[in-house]
Amino acid sequence: MVLRDLRETDREALAATLRRTDGFRQDDVEVALELIDERLEKGERSEYQFIVAAEGDDLLGYACYGPIPLTESSFDLYWIVVAPRHQRKGVGRALMRRVEESAVRQGGRRVYIDTSSGDAYVDTRAFYTAAGYSEVARFPDFYREGEAKLVYSRDLSAGRG
Ligand SMILES: CC(C)(COP(=O)(O)OP(=O)(O)OC[C@H]1O[C@@H](n2cnc3c(N)ncnc32)[C@H](O)[C@@H]1OP(=O)(O)O)[C@@H](O)C(=O)NCCC(=O)NCCS
DSSP, X not given: OEEEOOOGXXXXXXXXXXXXXXXXXXHHHHHHHHHHHHHHHHGGGSSOEXXXXXXXXXXXXEXXXXXXXXXXXXXXXXXXXXXXXXXXXXXXXXXXXXXXXXXXHTXXXXXXXXXXOSGGGHHHHHHHHHTTOEEEEEEEEEEETTEEEEEEEEETTSOXX
């Protein structure tokens, strides 16, 4: 597996991966594709940075992240996806580590991730916890009645615990 930058030719394969991923609705996929398109259009001028995990022509997954505007050293992990048939093999962990290394190189001290308290996200939350993230904020009834928005974070200078 290699971890590399986003390429123009990745767009269709990543769109297909997003569509196959349980838990993403059509509008989630559209937002994810907008970020990909912005990066492909603006290149380094885009605030959205990408790391793609690939094995030859096979795209295993990707992460999208970037510095949070108006903060001194905070980064947002906007999106992390591993194709269903490649899940649970360490690809997500490798992407997360690369995101954190990149953030540190750019002066980042904390990474923030938004997620949901919903049952559909139990595995996603387990993945964030395993990666050393913990809940730092909760917005009750944010997505719908009974489904909160959770903000997870990790201090990049601390160990994974
Ligand atoms: C969440 C996601 C990115 C994890 O990627 P992954 O490559 O499958 O995860 P890894 O194999 O690197 O897992 C690392 C650790 O996280 C935890 N973990 C990952 N998936 C888990 C699951 N389904 N249930 C419980 N724990 C899980 C485990 O501790 C795992 O270590 P282990 O396999 O040695 O036990 C992937 O499952 C995914 O794309 N899910 C759908 C999309 C999504 O929810 N994205 C996040 C919102 S944008």
